[in-house]
Amino acid sequence: MAKYSGLLMLLLFISCNSTVDKEQLPLLNGYWEIKEVTFSDGTKKEFKVNSTVDYISLDSMHGFRKKVNPKFNGTFETSDDAEPLSIRISSDSIFMEYNTPLNSWKETLLSLSKSNFSVKNDQGVIYSYQRFEPINIAP
Template identity: 40%
Template sequence: MKALLFGLVGLILWSCNQGKVEDTHLLNGYWEIEKVEFPSGETKTYQVNTVVDYFLLTGDSSGVRQKVMPQLDGTFISNGDQEPFRITSRGDLLYLDYNKEGVTHSEQVISLNQEKFVVINKDELIYYYKPFKKFELK
């Protein structure tokens, strides 16, 4: 039953795939998690993020991901820890394949455009990102 459900979710996600290899440049920049959807259907929404993901493409199909903490003055603090990734295409699907010190994992890109970035991992967690907007003090 679980395999059937995973297959169905994969088919739905595949049919909705909006990430294209030529669009990967849109990944560059700061992204914050908007919500996470669990396999059970539950959703966790994030109103405020103290840590955001910074993606930097360093080549045609490679890059690094880094967790950074936005500051009120518009700067970011990082511990310098970067996770290298490679963008791969498997059939019509786009993946971010991470490999840090021999530890590997992949995320399938469901959608990537200027307004959103959505991935699913092996645990069937779907992460919805939006571009990070700097804090505004009023």
């Protein structure tokens, strides 16, 4: 019995350890909306409705991230502002690094799938995103 419980614990540990593989990075491309923020003290803030959506474009290890405003006809309103994005892999972690004239910061990519991703910043705040599904109200 002890042999099986040890194996079960190992399997649970492996399944709970969500690492992102480099081959998954193209999944970041597209439109994402913030779903939840978990602060370093454990408190959470949920976002039910978002007026802006993040658009991520990644080619290899470089790209950009920009805010866009979805419209009811399925299109987006945007500006020319974009945050340059670089991916850095170090110590079995993947970092999303941003560098603008006003600021630079990095986020650790915690999880990534076709429909969700989450990152953690240097202050310990976790941002959870879900893939944006446009609302198309055609006349």
